[in-house]
Structures are given as C-alpha cells and as structure tokens.
Amino acid sequence: MSSQLHFDGSDLLRCRFAVSPLWETQAAVRVLARPEQHGYHLPWLRRIRDAAAGLELGPLWLLMPDGGHCPDFFSPPPVGPLASFEEEIAAVRAVDPELARQDIAASLRARPGALGSPVGQALLADPARSLRELADLLERAWEVLVAPHWPRLRALLDADVAYHSRRLAAVGFERLLGELSPRLRWSGSTLTITDTKSRHSRVLGGQGLVLMPSVFVWPATVGGFEDPWLPAVVYPARGIGGLWSEPGASTPEALARLLGRARADVLCALDEPAGTSALAHRLGLAPSSVSEHLSVLRAAGLLTSRRYGHQVLYERTPLGIALAVPE
Template identity: 35%
Template sequence: MIEFRFVVGDLARMSFAYSPLQEAVYSLRCWCDPARYPHQRPWLRRLAPVFQRQDTELLTALIAPRLWIPDFLTPRPERPRPVFARQLETLRATPPHVLEPEFTAAYGTGFDGLPQVLRDGLAGPDRLLDRICRALDGYWRDCLAPDWWPRAHTVLEADLAHRGKVLAEEGARGLFASLDPRLAWDGDVLTMTKKLDRNPWPAADIDIGGRGLVLIPTMFALGAHTNIDYALPPLLSYPARGRATISETPPPATDEALTRLLGAPRARILHLLRDPTSTTELAHLLNVTPGAVSQHLSVLYDAGLLTRTRSGRSVRYALSELGERLCG
C-alpha cells in the first residue's frame, strides 16, 4: 500500500499532464509482452518492420522482466503538454551515475542480473546515456511520430478534458475513483492498494509537501502506478480513458461523404486531379469559367489537399499526400 499525504494547498497544486517521452518508453512494454496490450496489436504488426531496424537490443533491455522501468527514463513533465524533443533534452541531462542504481532497482537484481547490453554499457554510463537517447529519438521519429502519436495524442487530450470535468463536478473523491478503483481518498491521504499481484509495491508514505502531484494518463498501463523511487517529485500515472480506441480504423471516405464535406464542385475537382491538371483544363472539363475554378483551387491548396507546379505559363495542380488519403 502506498499513501500520498496531502497538506493544506497540495490539492490546489495538483495538475494533469501527458508525456510523449513516457509514452515512447512505456510503448516498449508492448514489444516485450504484447499480450498485455491487445488494443495495440494492430499497431505492433504495422510497425514491426520499422521497429526491427531500430536499436532493439538496447530498447527492449530498458524494460525489466516485470515491466518496471528506470525512473530516469520517464521524468515528471514540467508542463501539461510537453514536446518530445524538449523532454529528450531533459533525459540527456541525467547525471550518468544514476543509471546503474536505477536499472538494478527496476530489474530487482544486482548488477550481474542485468542484460549484457546494459552491463557493457554501464562501464561508460555517459556513452550509454547517449546511446539510449539516440535510440529513443530514432524510435520516436520512425515508429511513433508519423501515425501512432497523432492518434494517441487525441486520446490523451480527450482524457485531460474528461478528468477536468469530473474534478469540477464530483470533486477530488470522484476524480480519484475515476482513475483507478484501487485509489481511495479520505480528504487528506490518497491510498493506492495493489492486491493479488506477483510484484507488489513496497509500502510507503509519500509526503506531497508542496511539490504538487502530477496526474499522467498513459496508453500503456493496466492500473495506476508511481515512481520506483518514492523520493522523486510525486506523480501518478493511470490508464487513459478511451485507450482501446487507438486501433479503431476510421471508415473509408466515400464520394457521398466527400461531397458533404467539401461541396460537389470541390469534391469533383479533387477526383479530377488524380492526374496533374491546369486551371484551364479543369474549367473546360467542368464547363465553368477559369475564375470559378481558381477560387476552388485556392481553398483546396490552402487546406493542404493540393500541390502545384509551374509548367511554362500555366500552373498544374495535383493531389497532395493528404488529398490522396482523403480521396481514398
């Protein structure tokens, strides 16, 4: 059982944040134990070829067998909506001497129980830290940032909005109950109890003591949890509401839906621009004036649905990548 003890003013200083770096690190749990996160399996299948080109030996070693993670890899966010690059700078500034004790704490073993890649790396912890940062940066850039993070970001933003509404309508007791049934609030102490588990938490009293408790939704948790080192600035990660929707596939765009969205003239222009076409050619095909076509093209171009290139005295328009995806 872990108890977070609040004093006067601590509840007012409590805040919410999400963490792209934490999500990147936590997502490595999926590669170690995919059965635990069934809603992520479609993404795992899609990303597997790209992931295999990463520094997988090191990345998977960051996750201990019981899925615990060294605290230095997931520093408490300094603002509600941090960006990955800034958080990576914070990670790079980690004092190298903390790596060995935090890895052994996560693994629950001595130095000899660590994977070989970590034992070798800890001979030069500054170089190991640099390798970790480069590996996480490549993993984020190649695997998560293009498609996965935009979907996850939407879920996390929606969670923050929902929790704020619960706090306003039901108070702290209702808020904590909504995060995890293992949390109990009595007005001064937030108790977190973990029962019937192979890896129970060590009992602890954590004094918030004016440091503020940061609540962090995540796509990769089955229940609320906190740092391994209870002396660190207090945080509480909890399962994001709606995280199972991450793998929902949106319905394909249909001609009817596209027409309702854009209007018939612009929807037809998009279909005609599957092949690069000039304004004059479009006007002829649509039997309208070039001026009317130009107005529609300007709107579609500004929306990022078209590209344009000059060919002599004429400008030829074509679908952008976004336009192609919209048209299916």
C-alpha cells in the same frame, strides 16, 4: 502490494494533468515485449512490425523488469502540461550520470542475473555513455513507434485531460480518482495505488501530483517516481478501445447521405473532444477541409468548441450525439 502517496493541504492545490510523449515512447517499447498488453493495440502492432524489427531494444527491455523498478530518468513527469518530445529527451540527456547509474542499478537488481550480465556490467561501467546510448534508443523508438501516430494519440490524450478536468470541477478530487482508475483509493490524506508489483511510499511535501493519461499503460496504473522527479500517477486513457479504428467505420450510411460523407465522418470521429489537426490526420483530410466542416457543424448546433492550451477542441452537443450515435 501497493504504492502510497502522502498529501498535505498544499499538495492538493498543486495537482495537475500533463501529457508526455516520452512516457508514451518508453511505454510503447514495453508493450512490444508484453503480449498481455497487445489486446487494444493489435492494429498498431501490425503497422509498426516491419519498422520495429530494425530497432535494437534489448538494453531498454533489460531495464524494464516485470514487477520491478524501471528507471525514472527514462520518462520523468514533465514540468509543463504540453511538453514536446524534443524538450523531454533533452532533459534525459542532461541527467546527472551518477543519478542514471543508481537508477540503472535498481532496475538490474530487479531482474535475476541482469546485474552481473555483460550488458548490465557495461551499462554500469560508463554511466555517461550509457545515458547517451539509452537516450538515443528512446529517440529512435519515438521516431519509429510513436511519432508517425502521435497526432492520433495526442488527440485521445488531450480529450482525456479535457474530460477529467471537467469532472474534477464537477465532483472533486476524491471522486475523480476513482474514475481515473479502479486501482486508486483515497483515505485521509493518502492516495493508495492497489495491485502494484512493488511497494512504494512517498511524502509529496508540497510538490503536488502530476496526473498523466497514457495510451500504452493499460491495464496497469503506475505511480511513484523518486526524488528528484515530480510525483506522478499514470492511468489508462479513456477511449483506447476505438483508438485504432479506421476512419468512417462507425459512420451511419443514413447520416452520410444527410450531411455528406466527409462531414458525417468528422461528426462521428468526435467520440472524444479533438482539434482540427488531429481530426485531419485521423480522417486523411486536408486541415482546411476539416476546419470548414467543423464550422458548419458548429453553426448547425451539432458541435461546441473551447480552447485548451494552444488549440481549439471540438465536441458533440446532445443533438450531435443523437445524430452520430442513433438508438
């Protein structure tokens, strides 16, 4: 099966990237229930195992049928590129209860027996209360599963957006889609997402498309969202294979002797562009120390920097790559 998104000329002018902490939260909840998605995230699963055991995620899992509809109001595509979790969960709490009821019913129908189950009936009987309780569960999941690791996740997601923004300028929209995911196909004015577990078709009607990288969506590529939500495609972020690697694990000893251990670790941690705060969190160093190391490496011609939103992202120059990734 496949999903199709139908563009017109104005839609192409309104395509943009965004990062959603709320999407990552509900996707992390989904990963916990699906062993086939554990591969890249085993270190994370070990770290959150004890805390996750105290979460009552049953109502969320009930609404996440394998191959069926997951409520769009769980994680509507953000209006802005840098939405905070607090802003996104406030928008969930403000959803019309009747719209939430319809979304919940669609998910229950996709799971055999769920619509008539006591939990399913309770969710539908009082949608305003269900909306509050589900939002509370998502907020608790954020606090336990995602927030402690958000600087690391955000650094990877921001790096993906920065990389693919440059690729969009270099190769254009059609080629970019194939680079985002092999499941994306462009023909005429239609974007097709192949190998989906349900069929979906939507005329964008001038709203454009939100492209969202995700740490936890792998190996799937997800598209759709019904009105009134913005159309979106969620694809696996680049670099998730090294996401949970320990600081300094890839730093060559010869480079550490040349530059000093901390400075070499900073250089080697920049497999993808990242900012000072994300690097400090990942490496366990003070932001002021990381900032000093970045300044020295940049002055030596090993790094370059550019502004993205409210932060400065650093990435290795060809010389920096040659030192950090020797033949």
